[in-house]
Amino acid sequence: MPRAAERLPPWLKVKLPTGPVVARLKDASRSRGLSTVCEEARCPNLGECWGGGTATFMVMGDTCTRGCRFCSVGTALKPPAPDAEEPAKLAQTLKEMAVDYVVLTTVCRDDLPDQGAGHLAACIREIKKINPGMKLEMLLQDFRADKALLETVLDAGPDVVAHNVECVERLTSSVRDAKAGYRQSLDVLAHAKKYRPKAPTKTSLMLGLGETEGELIQAFNDIRAVGVDILTLGQYLRPSGSRHHLMVDKFIHPDDFKRFGEIAKRHGFLYVASGPFVRSSYRAAELFMKGHLENHAP
Numbered sequence: 282m283p284r285a286a287e288r289l290p291p292w293l294k295v296k297l298p299t300g301p302v303v304a305r306l307k308d309a310s311r312s313r314g315l316s317t318v319c320e321e322a323r324c325p326n327l328g329e330c331w332g333g334g335t336a337t338f339m340v341m342g343d344t345c346t347r348g349c350r351f352c353s354v355g356t357a358l359k360p361p362a363p364d365a366e367e368p369a370k371l372a373q374t375l376k377e378m379a380v381d382y383v384v385l386t387t388v389c390r391d392d393l394p395d396q397g398a399g400h401l402a403a404c405i406r407e408i409k410k411i412n413p414g415m416k417l418e419m420l421l422q423d424f425r426a427d428k429a430l431l432e433t434v435l436d437a438g439p440d441v442v443a444h445n446v447e448c449v450e451r452l453t454s455s456v457r458d459a460k461a462g463y464r465q466s467l468d469v470l471a472h473a474k475k476y477r478p479k480a481p482t483k484t485s486l487m488l489g490l491g492e493t494e495g496e497l498i499q500a501f502n503d504i505r506a507v508g509v510d511i512l513t514l515g516q517y518l519r520p521s522g523s524r525h526h527l528m529v530d531k532f533i534h535p536d537d538f539k540r541f542g543e544i545a546k547r548h549g550f551l552y553v554a555s556g557p558f559v560r561s562s563y564r565a566a567e568l569f570m571k572g573h574l575e576n577h578a579p
């Protein structure tokens with residue numbers, strides 16, 4: 282298991298974003314009881330993203346039925362039912378925020394008969410109805426690789442389909458919840474590409490959990506082999522103040538992130554974002570996607 286890497290290196294020390302734009306957008310989402318991953322995860326990129334017209338919303342509440350050892354989201358066997366008003370609230374809040382690219386992410390709801398697929402599809406449809414020009418990226422859970430549930434969400438028409446593999450294969454059982462799986466996640470990405478070939482697919486890997494360079498390159502191969510277009514590589518950071526989340530094994534130097542990004546690009550991805558602060562929803566990648574979508578309408 283990972284050795285303890287304690288003190289943050291200089292390249293990871295940043296000031297958290299503030300300012301009128303951030304404050305106004307926080308009010309817009311909080312006033313409707315919506316939660317953004319940006320705030321939940323205290324993401325250092327919030328200012329850049331929100332100031333630049335993108336935001337990431339977590340739908341179906343802030344409590345998950347799983348307990349991945351890197352994730353700060355709350356967990357329960359039976360979280361409260363999803364808010365039936367959420368699709369309308371989300372669509373209206375995004376209209377007010379006037380963002381041009383939105384990322385929806387979600388907790389897992391293994392407790393629901395359709396694992397929440399119907400609710401997610403309703404959110405996507407309502408956002409697209411109220412905000413027709415907005416690009417929407419859906420960061421999906423794995424629906425335990427149930428293809429029919431996956432298709433329910435894909436039929437709602439997200440512009441970009443994302444699902445995170447999270448880490449290299451060997452570490453999956455110690456990093457992710459037991460219901461998740463490396464091969465299962467690759468199957469989800471493969472089916473998303475097969476079912477809607479023109480919709481770009483995207484995934485993300487956290488580094489600094491104890492993976493070797495060889496394992497990372499094998500993951501690039503596996504991910505490219507299921508047709509994934511976009512890859513993001515970022516530093517795993519232990520949720521602040523937590524004693525029971527995974528320790529960081531290593532803080533990867535920005536030069537190594539650059540090198541890994543170059544290696545990944547040689548695997549034929551449309552776009553690779555690689556850096557200590559890169560997260561699965563990352564402004565630069567979204568800018569690229571927006572441009573790509575405008576030139577290659579799905």
Ligand code: SF4
Pocket residue numbers: 345346347348349352353354387388389422458
């Ligand atoms: S399934 Fe997703 S939201 Fe749930 S604990 Fe794992 S990473 Fe967090």
